[in-house]
Amino acid sequence: MWAASYLKDKVFAKFEPYIIYYLEKGAVALCDKMVTDVINTIGYYLALLSQLFGDLNKLRTAELRLLELI
Numbered sequence: 001m002w003a004a005s006y007l008k009d010k011v012f013a014k015f016e017p018y019i020i021y022y023l024e025k026g027a028v029a030l031c032d033k034m035v036t037d038v039i040n041t042i043g044y045y046l047a048l049l050s051q052l053f054g055d056l057n058k059l060r061t062a063e064l065r066l067l068e069l070i
Contacts, residue, residue, distance in 0.1 A: 015038075
């Protein structure tokens with residue numbers, strides 16, 4: 001939840017349903033698994049950001065692809 005508190009505009013709109021659901025339930029333990037995963041697991045959080053914006057680190061991805069060629 002801490003990281004989500006910094007979101008704005010389109011990104012916040014993507015996470016808003018998760019945040020509202022969490023706030024209505026009052027605790028992560030009371031939420032469905034999908035909401036719990038997005039709130040508690042950085043990988044799920046980053047996956048949603050990636051869906052919205054694409055590759056979050058294009059330079060690093062390009063470097064990794066070049067290293068695969070060696």
